[in-house]
Amino acid sequence: xxxxxxxxxxxxxxxxxxALLLILAREPIHSAVALxxxxxxxxxxxxxxxxxxxxxxQIIVYAGAIMVLFVFVIMLLxxxxxxxxxxxxxxxxxxxxLGLFLLLYLGHWLARSFVGGTVANGSGALATAQSTxxxxxxxxxxxxxxxxxxxxxxxxxxxxxxxxxxxxx
Amino acid sequence: MTVVPISYYLVLSAILFGLGxxxxxxKHNIITIYMAIELMLNAVNLAFVAFARAHNQxxxxxxxxxxxxxxxxxxxxxxxxxxxxAHNRQSLNVERVNLLKF
Numbered sequence: 001x002x003x004x005x006x007x008x009x010x011x012x013x014x015x016x017x018x019a020l021l022l023i024l025a026r027e028p029i030h031s032a033v034a035l036x037x038x039x040x041x042x043x044x045x046x047x048x049x050x051x052x053x054x055x056x057x058q059i060i061v062y063a064g065a066i067m068v069l070f071v072f073v074i075m076l077l078x079x080x081x082x083x084x085x086x087x088x089x090x091x092x093x094x095x096x097x098l099g100l101f102l103l104l105y106l107g108h109w110l111a112r113s114f115v116g117g118t119v120a121n122g123s124g125a126l127a128t129a130q131s132t133x134x135x136x137x138x139x140x141x142x143x144x145x146x147x148x149x150x151x152x153x154x155x156x157x158x159x160x161x162x163x164x165x166x167x168x169x
Numbered sequence: 170m171t172v173v174p175i176s177y178y179l180v181l182s183a184i185l186f187g188l189g190x191x192x193x194x195x196k197h198n199i200i201t202i203y204m205a206i207e208l209m210l211n212a213v214n215l216a217f218v219a220f221a222r223a224h225n226q227x228x229x230x231x232x233x234x235x236x237x238x239x240x241x242x243x244x245x246x247x248x249x250x251x252x253x254x255a256h257n258r259q260s261l262n263v264e265r266v267n268l269l270k271f
Binding site for chain 2 (some may be wrong): 004005008012015016019020022023028029033035038039042045046048049050051052054057058061062065066069070074075076077079089095096099100102103104106107110111134135138139142146150153154156157158160161162164165167
């Protein structure tokens with residue numbers, strides 16, 4: 001077994017274990033730590049796929065900023081163990097089978113469409129050390145307008161969060 | 170050097186998305202439900218990067234960037250809503266937010 005496949009399976013197992021832990025944990029803070037595990041494992045997979053910039057953004061923005069926000073809100077609201085209420089009947093009888101069905105269906109079609117097809121070989125634009133440079137050209141030339149639109153989106157999100165979280169006078 | 174087939178990444182992405190859906194349906198805590206949404210967005214990002222790699226196009230990575238930005242905005246607004254609900258209802262359980270429930 002060669003090194004990339006071994007690395008892939010290690011980080012894939014870490015990611016799936018983190019996702020399962022997120023579902024099984026009773027305390028929100030444990031779920032948050034499990035989600036951080038998933039994000040770090042995915043960042044390693046992005047490195048394996050030859051996207052170092054996306055891996056860095058994943059660590060800094062997701063595992064850093066967003067998860068710190070989550071943990072901060074959990075501590076602010078003092079969220080303890082999830083209280084058990086009576087299960088929604090729909091969730092109990094339709095949720096798990098439908099979730100498993102979706103998983104199998106997606107996995108089947110995604111795997112089938114690429115079986116024996118393209119593999120990640122070490123050539124092309126992505127594999128070079130220039131990929132971050134190319135990405136920045138793409139971001140600031142071809143996708144200039146969506147980039148500016150996201151800055152407006154973030155501005156609106158900041159205003160919305162401020163208005164929502166403000167205490168009534 | 171042999172390498173990892175793209176289909177492996179896509180299957181992992183599907184598994185993570187499915188687990189995200191299951192967590193979204195089964196969790197009661199509103200903060201954990203937001204985490205399930207983040208998990209699904211992460212799974213989609215993995216598929217984007219894998220397809221970008223398969224087609225040797227960098228455009229997929231730009232879309233991952235935008236997905237991360239939108240996820241950050243969504244988390245900020247969503248957690249503000251969670252704080253408001255917690256102040257009004259004294260609970261984070263979504264089952265107790267049933268004012269509009271039939």
